[in-house]
Amino acid sequence: xxxxxxxxxxxxxxxxxxxxxxxxxxxxxxxxxxxxxxHPGCDQSYxxxxxxxxxxxxxxxxxxxxxxxxxxxxxSVKEKSPVKIDIGPVYSVDPAKRYAYAQGENNVFxxxxxxxxxxxxxxxxxxxxxxxxGADVCLVCWPLMTIAxxxxxxxxRDDFGFKHxxxxxxxxxxxxCWVCDRKARRLSNEQRGAIADYFRVYKGNExxxxxxxxxxxxxxxxxxxxxxxxxxxxFEKNLLTGQNLLATEERYEKILNMIPDESIASELRxxxxxxxxxxxxxxxxxxxxxxxxxxxxxxxKHKAQGLRRCVEEIVFSFTYPRLDMEVSKHMNHLLKAPFxxxxxxxxxxxxxxxxxxDEFDPTTVPTLxxxxxxxxxxxxxxxxxxxLNRTSIGNAITLFRxxxxxxxxxxxxxxxxxxxxxxxxxxKNSLGW
Numbered sequence: 001x002x003x004x005x006x007x008x009x010x011x012x013x014x015x016x017x018x019x020x021x022x023x024x025x026x027x028x029x030x031x032x033x034x035x036x037x038x039h040p041g042c043d044q045s046y047x048x049x050x051x052x053x054x055x056x057x058x059x060x061x062x063x064x065x066x067x068x069x070x071x072x073x074x075x076s077v078k079e080k081s082p083v084k085i086d087i088g089p090v091y092s093v094d095p096a097k098r099y100a101y102a103q104g105e106n107n108v109f110x111x112x113x114x115x116x117x118x119x120x121x122x123x124x125x126x127x128x129x130x131x132x133x134g135a136d137v138c139l140v141c142w143p144l145m146t147i148a149x150x151x152x153x154x155x156x157r158d159d160f161g162f163k164h165x166x167x168x169x170x171x172x173x174x175x176x177c178w179v180c181d182r183k184a185r186r187l188s189n190e191q192r193g194a195i196a197d198y199f200r201v202y203k204g205n206e207x208x209x210x211x212x213x214x215x216x217x218x219x220x221x222x223x224x225x226x227x228x229x230x231x232x233x234x235f236e237k238n239l240l241t242g243q244n245l246l247a248t249e250e251r252y253e254k255i256l257n258m259i260p261d262e263s264i265a266s267e268l269r270x271x272x273x274x275x276x277x278x279x280x281x282x283x284x285x286x287x288x289x290x291x292x293x294x295x296x297x298x299x300x301k302h303k304a305q306g307l308r309r310c311v312e313e314i315v316f317s318f319t320y321p322r323l324d325m326e327v328s329k330h331m332n333h334l335l336k337a338p339f340x341x342x343x344x345x346x347x348x349x350x351x352x353x354x355x356x357x358d359e360f361d362p363t364t365v366p367t368l369x370x371x372x373x374x375x376x377x378x379x380x381x382x383x384x385x386x387x388l389n390r391t392s393i394g395n396a397i398t399l400f401r402x403x404x405x406x407x408x409x410x411x412x413x414x415x416x417x418x419x420x421x422x423x424x425x426x427x428k429n430s431l432g433w
Contacts, residue, residue: 011057013372014341015081020375022077023339023397028070030405031087033182034412041420049112051088051095053334054080064088064095083343086334089114090185113186114331116162116179116195120148123173124322130243130251135344137173137362140242145175146357147234148321151226152177152199153354159222160195164408166400167352169365171342175352176335180408182415189330196328198222201320212316214309227312231319236290239318246289249273258314259297261307268296338400339393341368350396353403366392 028047029036035046047068054062054077062080067073077085089111093101101108122141126133131140149167156162156179166178187195201212201223219227239245246252252272256265272289297310327333340349346367352360374391 011081011083013368014083015078016372016375017341017368018078018081021371021391021393023400024074024077025070026397026400026405027337027339028067028073029409030180033180033185034409034416039413039416039420041416041423045094046090048094049092050090051334052337053086053088054082055084055086056080056082064098066094066096083341085337085340087337088334089331111331114333116184116187116192117327117333117335118152118177118179119170119174119324119327119335120145120177120321121170121174121324124324128239128243128318135173139361139363142360142362143234143238143242143358144319146360147230147319149175149177149352149354149357150230151321153357154225154229155199155222159198164404164411165354166338166404167354167357168338168349169347169352169360169362170336171340171347171349171365172345176349178335182412192331193329196323196325199321199323200325201316212313212320214313214316219312223316226320227315231315235315235319236287240286240290241284244286245318246272246286246293252289255293255314258317259307259310264296264307268293339396348393348396350393351400351404353399366396 031050032047035042035044037044048066050066051063052065052067052073054065056062062082065076067076088095090113091098092108092110092112095109098109122129122132122137122145123134125141125144129141129144131138153165153167156165156177162179162181162184164180166180168176168178170176201214214223218224244251246255249272253269256269259265259268268289271292275285275288294311297307327335336349338349338351341347342349346369347362347365348368348371350365371391371393
């Protein structure tokens with residue numbers, strides 16, 4: 001289990017982390033999206049219109065911070081040592097000067113760009129995990145986050161055509177997703193809501209037995225693919241036995257209550273109560289009961305009773321991603337920056353490779369105290385890349401650069417170049433008239 005509190009988390013360690021290891025330049029290159037002043041088509045004001053928010057010790061919030069370059073951000077962070085850095089939208093004007101525009105007739109100060117973001121928190125799965133609850137996370141329930149990454153990442157790329165998707169460990173109990181394509185950043189709130197609703201299947205609450213209802217003659221292709229390629233296997237090979245979903249009467253009653261036909265639920269209940277007295281220790285009781293469950297519900301005599309979706313609905317109820325919908329629907333939501341340190345666990349918010357997310361282990365993510373020990377062990381080295389490569393965070397920053405930042409900036413440069421050339425051509429055409 002991931003400890004809820006790192007006992008030796010302290011501001012002096014955080015200051016050293018910001019001073020030696022935090023990748024300020026990479027962060028700024030990312031949120032500048034190629035607007036670095038090196039091309040005549042760049043938007044020189046772009047970075048300066050982005051909101052940064054700092055949370056200081058004792059829950060002091062500094063909203064609407066803005067910076068024109070890496071050095072300004074770095075100096076401010078080193079001076080203030082925020083325990084959390086959040087990134088907000090790009091506004092129509094510099095957010096630090098928003099009051100100067102407040103008196104005008106038009107509401108000039110408004111968000112104009114923002115990554116499409118998703119926030120998935122393990123606490124939203126408390127009704128389907130028995131190993132942990134609340135902020136606690138372990139390797140038995142973490143596959144729920146792996147499932148979410150696999151399902152959402154595939155749909156973002158295959159169904160919506162997005163290419164630049166960044167997944168980040170939240171540092172404690174969940175994952176964040178940043179969709180950074182230009183067309184994603186320029187979505188309206190209504191468009192963001194439509195995309196969020198595309199993923200919406202889990203609609204129940206803690207008082208409803210049936211939290212997922214799959215209607216229609218066939219599943220939507222996205223749901224069918226998710227079920228076949230991800231959900232079914234993770235449910236049967238990981239969660240069923242890992243969480244002992246059918247091991248006790250209290251737990252299997254939860255699943256039997258999802259069957260709309262009481263006679264079938266009673267049939268299975270009777271069989272499972274009898275099996276307590278005659279169960280074989282050779283086979284896992286969860287696997288045995290799940291096979292019986294599927295056999296009864298998918299047998300010929302029940303197929304016509306509207307129960308054919310029941311097995312899928314239960315798998316979806318236990319495995320399908322549960323999004324914080326409001327975070328995704330609105331441009332003005334803040335989200336924690338990658339490479340922050342979570343003050344409760346001391347763990348760094350490192351990127352996750354979606355192609356290898358099933359290998360990600362939250363219990364081995366570098367902690368602040370571990371990084372400081374590694375720095376002390378190696379001694380002081382002036383070359384920052386040298387320091388990074390000698391600590392556990394080096395691989396995380398390399399992953400960020402190679403799999404996300406470099407392809408993103410290449411695409412941004414091409415977009416700026418194409419847009420600039422198009423404007424030149426239009427200008428020539430207008431002069432030609």
